[in-house]
Amino acid sequence: MSIATIFEIVLAAVVLGLGIWTIVVRETYSATVGYVAYGLLVALIWVRLDAIDVALTEAAIGGGLGGVLLLGAAARLRDSEPTVADAPGKAVRVCAAILSALTAAALAGAVLVLPDPAPTLAPAAASNAWATSLANPVTNVLMAFRAMDTMLEKVVLLLAIIGVWSLTPDSAWGGRPGPRHQADPHSVLVFLARLLPPIGIVVGIYIFWTGANHPGGAFQGGAILAAMWLLAIMAGLADTPPVRSRWLRLVLIAGPGLFLVVGLAGLLFGAAFLSYPPAQAKPLILGIEVAMILTIAATLGLLLAGAPERSARQ
Amino acid sequence: MSGVTVFGLCAAAAVGLGLYGLITNPQPLRKIIAFNLLGSGVFLLFGIVGRRGAAAGVGNDPVPQALVITGVVVAFSATALAIALLLRLFQATGSTTLSNGAPPGAGSTPSGG
Amino acid sequence: MTEFLTAAVGFILAMLALGLVSILRGPGDADRMMAAQLIGTGGIATLLLLGTVANLPAAIDVALTLALLATFASIAFVKKGLSSLEADGSASTETT
Amino acid sequence: MSRVPLLAHGTGDMVWLPIEESNMSGSSGTPDANAGVIAGGFWWSATSRAAWFVCLWLVLAGADPADIPAAAAAVAAATWTSLRLLEPRTARRSVRAIGQLVLLFLYHSVVAGADVARRALDPRLPLRPGFVAYPTRLSSGIRRNVFTTLTSLLPGTVPTGEENGQLVYHCLDVEQPMVAELAAEEAALVRALYND
Amino acid sequence: MSLLRDIITIVAVSAGAFFFLAGTVGLLRFPDTLTRLHALTKADNLGLGLVVLGLLPQAASLRDGFKLVSIWLLGLLAGATVSQLIARAARQGESAR
Numbered sequence: 001m002s003i004a005t006i007f008e009i010v011l012a013a014v015v016l017g018l019g020i021w022t023i024v025v026r027e028t029y030s031a032t033v034g035y036v037a038y039g040l041l042v043a044l045i046w047v048r049l050d051a052i053d054v055a056l057t058e059a060a061i062g063g064g065l066g067g068v069l070l071l072g073a074a075a076r077l078r079d080s081e082p083t084v085a086d087a088p089g090k091a092v093r094v095c096a097a098i099l100s101a102l103t104a105a106a107l108a109g110a111v112l113v114l115p116d117p118a119p120t121l122a123p124a125a126a127s128n129a130w131a132t133s134l135a136n137p138v139t140n141v142l143m144a145f146r147a148m149d150t151m152l153e154k155v156v157l158l159l160a161i162i163g164v165w166s167l168t169p170d171s172a173w174g175g176r177p178g179p180r181h182q183a184d185p186h187s188v189l190v191f192l193a194r195l196l197p198p199i200g201i202v203v204g205i206y207i208f209w210t211g212a213n214h215p216g217g218a219f220q221g222g223a224i225l226a227a228m229w230l231l232a233i234m235a236g237l238a239d240t241p242p243v244r245s246r247w248l249r250l251v252l253i254a255g256p257g258l259f260l261v262v263g264l265a266g267l268l269f270g271a272a273f274l275s276y277p278p279a280q281a282k283p284l285i286l287g288i289e290v291a292m293i294l295t296i297a298a299t300l301g302l303l304l305a306g307a308p309e310r311s312a313r314q
Numbered sequence: 315m316s317g318v319t320v321f322g323l324c325a326a327a328a329v330g331l332g333l334y335g336l337i338t339n340p341q342p343l344r345k346i347i348a349f350n351l352l353g354s355g356v357f358l359l360f361g362i363v364g365r366r367g368a369a370a371g372v373g374n375d376p377v378p379q380a381l382v383i384t385g386v387v388v389a390f391s392a393t394a395l396a397i398a399l400l401l402r403l404f405q406a407t408g409s410t411t412l413s414n415g416a417p418p419g420a421g422s423t424p425s426g427g
Numbered sequence: 428m429t430e431f432l433t434a435a436v437g438f439i440l441a442m443l444a445l446g447l448v449s450i451l452r453g454p455g456d457a458d459r460m461m462a463a464q465l466i467g468t469g470g471i472a473t474l475l476l477l478g479t480v481a482n483l484p485a486a487i488d489v490a491l492t493l494a495l496l497a498t499f500a501s502i503a504f505v506k507k508g509l510s511s512l513e514a515d516g517s518a519s520t521e522t523t
Numbered sequence: 524m525s526r527v528p529l530l531a532h533g534t535g536d537m538v539w540l541p542i543e544e545s546n547m548s549g550s551s552g553t554p555d556a557n558a559g560v561i562a563g564g565f566w567w568s569a570t571s572r573a574a575w576f577v578c579l580w581l582v583l584a585g586a587d588p589a590d591i592p593a594a595a596a597a598v599a600a601a602t603w604t605s606l607r608l609l610e611p612r613t614a615r616r617s618v619r620a621i622g623q624l625v626l627l628f629l630y631h632s633v634v635a636g637a638d639v640a641r642r643a644l645d646p647r648l649p650l651r652p653g654f655v656a657y658p659t660r661l662s663s664g665i666r667r668n669v670f671t672t673l674t675s676l677l678p679g680t681v682p683t684g685e686e687n688g689q690l691v692y693h694c695l696d697v698e699q700p701m702v703a704e705l706a707a708e709e710a711a712l713v714r715a716l717y718n719d
Numbered sequence: 720m721s722l723l724r725d726i727i728t729i730v731a732v733s734a735g736a737f738f739f740l741a742g743t744v745g746l747l748r749f750p751d752t753l754t755r756l757h758a759l760t761k762a763d764n765l766g767l768g769l770v771v772l773g774l775l776p777q778a779a780s781l782r783d784g785f786k787l788v789s790i791w792l793l794g795l796l797a798g799a800t801v802s803q804l805i806a807r808a809a810r811q812g813e814s815a816r
Contacts, residue, residue: 104329153388209584228495
């Protein structure tokens with residue numbers, strides 16, 4: 001057994017231990033903290049699997065933003081721990097344990113008997129990369145070969161934000177999401193919220209831009225930008241925009257809208273829906289991605305902010 | 315046993331853990347967390363298969379990678395929607411129990427994905 | 428060289444795990460808040476070493492993302508922690 | 524807990540004018556707080572910050588002419604945000620004193636790490652934890668935040684907030700001469716950045 | 720030349736790992752929240768700094784070296800500010816009890 005394998009066993013054990021902690025610990029808040037740690041550490045496994053693009057996404061969206069979303073909910077719901085009577089009985093627990101163990105065992109078996117040169121689409125993706133002149137194969141798949149998925153995923157983001165907003169009470173319709181955060185202007189939190197966002201903006205745009213040729217892309221960059229925006233909001237230096245604002249809605253539909261327009265143009269003038277003419281593929285993809293990073297940053301930030309709670313005049 | 319296999323077993327265990335938590339934890343927020351854990355395990359399985367299929371100078375098959383990236387974003391959207399529903403329920407009724415006399419923990423998870 | 432660096436990664440990771448055990452055990456919220464901070468430093472060190480071992484220069488970018496997002500998570504911890512420790516005051520208050 | 528006199532570096536008496544912080548005028552003592560100088564200070568500050576962000580971009584992405592559009596967008600957005608979040612101000616800075624501050628800071632962070640390691644690994648666990656109040660002369664706000672951030676890496680101290688205008692530090696060992704060390708750090712900081 | 724670089728790397732990374740060890744021992748042994756915070760911020764920051772120092776000779780280019788240093792600086796800024804936030808929360812939690 002080599003040193004590398006021992007390291008991998010340690011990493012898997014740490015991540016699995018955090019997963020167990022997340023499920024079995026009694027207090028919800030502790031479980032949430034465990035999940036944040038889990039999300040941040042899963043990025044290490046992805047790096048080890050040589051999937052840097054996914055590692056970036058998992059660190060930014062899975063661990064960072066997702067963890068913070070759950071953490072905020074846990075803090076708000078803190079006093080509503082259920083009574084013991086709610087918990088399922090022993091029979092249900094045992095059945096659930098057996099079912100879960102069987103599922104896990106089946107999946108583990110599938111992993112163990114995986115054929116060694118597994119079926120792969122990597123050569124196909126690599127041999128068609130010329131069509132877009134982008135060097136990052138993952139971006140190629142996302143933006144060209146499986147562009148339909150990516151477009152529909154933007155629509156899912158849009159639907160999610162519509163779903164969240166539709167939970168607004170009548171009194172706050174069209175208003176601003178979340179409470180107005182107030183912090184002592186001399187506190188360290190505000191100090192950090194003044195220093196960090198500009199750095200985060202440069203890093204976020206860099207991660208986005210480098211995605212054409214190296215690991216990175218609009219999701220990861222957008223998530224970083226959203227985090228910096230929320231940091232300024234949490235420190236009381238900025239406020240969430242009112243939901244009825246026109247420019248906000250424009251930004252929210254810019255990404256999927258432009259994607260759809262380019263797709264339809266491909267249907268009318270080119271070979272198929274969402275086909276790019278090879279000569280203009282790179283500028284078109286970059287244009288869509290610029291619209292997408294704005295949409296993603298705004299949507300992720302607003303999803304974390306939640307349903308509007310205050311009237312727009314506030 | 316190669317490193318990929320170790321992570322594969324870890325992913326399978328994460329799926330099992332998530333499933334167990336999803337069924338047995340009475341609190342909706344815990345169910346959401348368990349659901350996310352389950353999803354993360356599934357994504358890792360994709361990563362394992364992609365790693366096995368590494369070829370053509372790429373360390374990991376880009377197609378499963380792209381699917382996982384899409385999946386992470388969709389899972390995040392579903393989680394955000396579920397949490398918004400949960401907070402609204404708490405605001406409206408002052409409690410977060412799903413069971414209103416119904417059998418506890420029966421399949422009605424709020425995680426919309 | 429590669430073996431040495433891999434061993435160092437495993438060691439730092441094990442230390443990170445032990446630290447997490449100690450932090451997650453509690454007793455208070457303030458202890459748990461340190462989790463993101465611990466992963467911020469330990470995870471970055473692990474990623475940087477891993478990137479050098481596996482010759483993946485892009486791992487540095489993951490470390491950069493982790494540095495920013497772990498800070499963000501820490502602040503979210505503190506923000507929620509404060510709002511649950513103090514009924515009012517500098518924490519988030521709703522003004523209508 | 525005596526207040527240690529600040530080391531004056533040839534600029535005569537130290538006068539603390541908190542109003543100076545916000546209106547971005549030049550150094551104290553020269554009557555040039557008119558609109559032109561304010562605008563000049565603003566542009567100088569914007570340019571210097573933009574230069575920092577250009578450096579950050581070059582470190583991250585390298586110098587490639589194809590990157591210019593993204594770099595320009597990133598630098599412009601970052602500079603705009605930075606100017607919005609953190610109002611520009613000027614104070615007399617001394618490059619040499621900044622260098623000394625950086626060296627002092629590096630030295631302190633090494634000593635701090637070694638100090639914690641020694642205490643943690645010592646079987647007797649030599650700790651005498653407690654709180655120490657430190658009366659700082661720095662004005663409340665950014666300056667005090669910079670000071671607490673620097674001193675949070677001093678050996679054995681973590682700032683835990685303010686009480687009655689004094690900074691409250693938690694110390695691993697209350698018998699160490701904390702206040703003198705903090706005063707030395709404050710003097711170095713004032714020499715480097717806030718020598719107005 | 721290559722040997723010298725490798726020696727620097729081995730020495731610095733070992734020292735960094737030692738400080739991570741010390742930080743974890745401190746976390747496990749120190750009695751209360753605030754003393755543990757000392758262990759976490761000081762020892763781990765120095766450990767990260769030494770790991771970065773050790774990786775500098777292995778960096779492919781000057782730019783990668785600068786990148787490593789800037790990640791360390793970012794970690795330092797985050798650690799120094801976040802530790803104050805946690806310390807404040809811990810002190811208030813103590814006085815509330």
